[in-house]
Amino acid sequence: MTVPRYRDPAAPVPDRVRDLLGRMTLAEKVGQLNQRMYGWDAYERAGDGHRLTEAFRSEVAAFDGMGALYGLQRADAWSGVGFADGLDAADGARTAAAVQRYLVDRTRLGIPALLVEEMPHGHQALDGTVLPVNLAVGATWDPDLYADAVAGAAAELRARGAHIALVSALDLVRDPRWGRSEECFAEDPYLAARMTEALVEGAHRAGVAVVLKHFAGQGATIGGRNSAATELGVRELHEVHLAAARAGVAAGAAGVMAAYNEFDGLPCVANRYLLTDLLRAEWGFEGVVMADGTAVDRLVRLTGDPVAAGALALDAGCDLSLWDDSFTRLGEAVERGLVSEPALDTAVARVLTLKFRLGLFEEPLPPAGPKAVGLPDPAELGERIARASVTLFSHEGGVLPLSRAVRRIAVLGPNADSLAQQIGDYTAPQRPGAGVTVLEGVRAAVRPGTEVVHGRGCGLVGDDVSDVPAAVALAAGSDVAVLVLGGS
Incomplete structure (x- = not known):
């Protein structure tokens, strides 16, 4: 034939x-x-x-x-x-x-x-x-x-x-x-x-x-x-x-x-x-x-x-x-x-x-066996990208790195404790326990005895600013305020 x-x-x-x-x-x-x-x-x-x-x-x-x-x-x-x-x-x-x-x-x-x-x-x-x-x-x-x-x-x-x-x-x-x-x-x-x-x-x-x-x-x-x-x-x-x-x-x-x-x-x-x-x-x-x-x-x-x-x-x-x-x-x-x-x-x-x-007529099915050998681990490289992307726009007053004498840190903003908004759009649901929010990261990094307080202040959208005074008060009562903004 x-x-x-x-x-x-x-x-x-x-x-x-x-x-x-x-x-x-x-x-x-x-x-x-x-x-x-x-x-x-x-x-x-x-x-x-x-x-x-x-x-x-x-x-x-x-x-x-x-x-x-x-x-x-x-x-x-x-x-x-x-x-x-x-x-x-x-x-x-x-x-x-x-x-x-x-x-x-x-x-x-x-x-x-x-x-x-x-x-x-x-x-x-x-x-x-x-x-x-x-x-x-x-x-x-x-x-x-x-x-x-x-x-x-x-x-x-x-x-x-x-x-x-x-x-x-x-x-x-x-x-x-x-x-x-x-x-x-x-x-x-x-x-x-x-x-x-x-x-x-x-x-x-x-x-x-x-x-x-x-x-x-x-x-x-x-x-x-x-x-x-x-x-x-x-x-x-x-x-x-x-x-x-x-x-x-x-x-x-x-x-x-x-x-x-x-x-x-x-x-x-x-x-x-x-x-x-x-x-x-x-x-x-x-x-x-x-x-x-x-x-x-x-x-x-x-x-x-x-x-x-x-x-x-x-x-x-x-x-x-x-x-x-x-x-x-x-x-x-x-x-x-x-x-x-x-x-x-x-x-x-x-x-x-x-x-x-693309070879579809010869190999239409997914490749057999493990992922392609010799290619990088995207998770490890993703962390490297995240670290390399951090940009310091200005630095006044010697705030960074944070002093070990800091005893109270306010982590504020609508994105401070939201993994979904932190990792960006076009993202699939994550399994429970995956990822660390900014608030969670700060709490994990501070010395024992350092208090970390949190306030959203406002939502990402809408005109409700009723929580802003509480966030301002948290900032005023803390040694350092970390403000987490951004999109959704």
Whole structure:
């Protein structure tokens, strides 16, 4: 029996892609461009383990395949996944294997899916190692240290069966009101570019492809509001907001995620200048462009029609959707003449090329055995990053290091005793006893006989300041006050 050329690992990747494309129906092609399903809806608890859901099987049946599955192992308040129903490391690998077996065995062409996970500061999964957030990473000024930490975190992700890490790297802190500032390395484009290079290199060591978020200018939205428009001119865009993206593409990033914001009046996911003229024609990028969540569906506000919205994004240069319905209707867009089938084939070819280059057709299941040998321990490196990130802005009066004569310390602020707010956003639930809050750390470090008092003062949000006088009184009655502020 002759093996199809796309199944021949010795054949050149372009030949394999061409052969597979020639065998695909229009519906199968559309399926390869879709990442509609939330990964946590693909499984359910069954006894002591997990099983694939009917919703997953229905999604596969709709296109006789699946391009990518987002967040199979994501756990957090937003997804609603926790230890009671989510996937730990062992269950994650088993469930990822079940997904791939189903796709290989139950679809006509047996095309595995790209398993896409969030890795903003460690794999956002139960028992995934938590690294300091990007803003802390930038404060280390140490790309080599960061690359080692990323390699270790990416090895965890790969051991659980995933192939692609979504990582914020391209945004710059240009307005501190922006709620996602912690996802940025810095306000400086040079520093962000060096850290982005380190990110891509570190993940590559673990065999993980990186999709860089967000392209482009999302840190410069009007009023510091997420998803808003920008007022960037071409010069500022290129000199400031594209530096990290250029560096990441040159370092070998597998993809970029089109940002929510507008540039020059067009949302990035529909902006042909950004996604095609600049990224591909000028920079020579050959990877995939992924939409941010529901960004294609939002284009209906421009087109008035979900079919036309999908066609607009595809024509601009978007290859892979995220949680959108509009991209599932690209077959209709072809039939209505809104986009050509060769244009559709070009996007499908990019997705298939990535799958071949990652070795999915030869090894669709998670790697057997222990994690990759020789890669760093991300937990140890995360602590080194945390220590290196500590920044002393000013030092007056000889307060530090604290005198051993101090007898009363006030630890104040809404984040003083909150592990969840201390370790950052995009973080999975932690097991009881994991982590140490600032308050707990101070209490553990002081000499016997030193009193440590605590007051929140206020919440992170809202206008209730009724506890502030009590916090002021605690500070006035103490030798030292430690004020712990920040975001959530």
